[in-house]
Amino acid sequence: MVDHTVLLAKLSQLGLPDRALNWIISFLIHRTRVVKCESVISSSQPINASIVQGSGLGPMLYVVMAKDFKTVSLSNRLFKYADDTTVLVPSDSDVGLDDEFENIKQWARDNKMILNITKTKEIVFRRPNPRLSLHPSPLPDIEQVKVAKLLGVVLSERLHFDDHVFAVLKVCSQRMYLLKLLSTNRKRVYDFLLVGHCDYGPILHRF
Secondary structure, X not given: OOEHHHHHHHHHOOOOOHHHHHHHHHHHOOOEEOOEEOOEEOOOEEOOEOOOOOXXXXXXXXXXXXXXXXXXXXXXXXXXEOOEEEEEOXXXXXXXXXXXXXXXXXXXXXXXXXXXXXXXXXXXXXXXXXXXXXXXXXXXOOEEEOEEEEOOEEEEOOOOOHHHHHHHHHHHHHHHHHHHOOOOOHHHHHHHHHHHHHHOOOOOOOO
16 A cells, blocks of 8 residues: 555655656546446545556556665665565674564554555574574564465575475476366467476575
């Protein structure tokens, strides 16, 4: 949920020409929505927040919206991909995860955005030897997991990729069954459904 007032304030700080800023404003305003259930259509309601999903301008507008979203400490890292955000806090950081998460929540409040707590997960990466690691307490109201999916890659707390490989093989097995049902264009469907899925993911190098 991108607030148009906050977004336009940030756009105005970029030094854009007035005609470009006015063009973006005209792109965002005067949009409406309806809900259709079977043959019944609701009355039209104005859209006064969010960006247009699937549009060419939408991703750029969200990048502008999140450009001032940063970590408290330079030791920590913030990875932003579209509206997915991942914060990485090393064990020896001068600012802990609790403070970084409070900073994220405060940024969301300041920018009138909603943080989806139910989709937020915490994972602690640690060494294979349990004697060398102390498991921290989970963040309040956040589920601490041993396996998490990040942009299509399944990561485990031990940083091995068994779970990712298993997930890829499971999907490929399902798609192979669909491939068997086809009588034509199998090569094209194979490249589309299987090859791309297997190629995507972590590339491991052995030194």
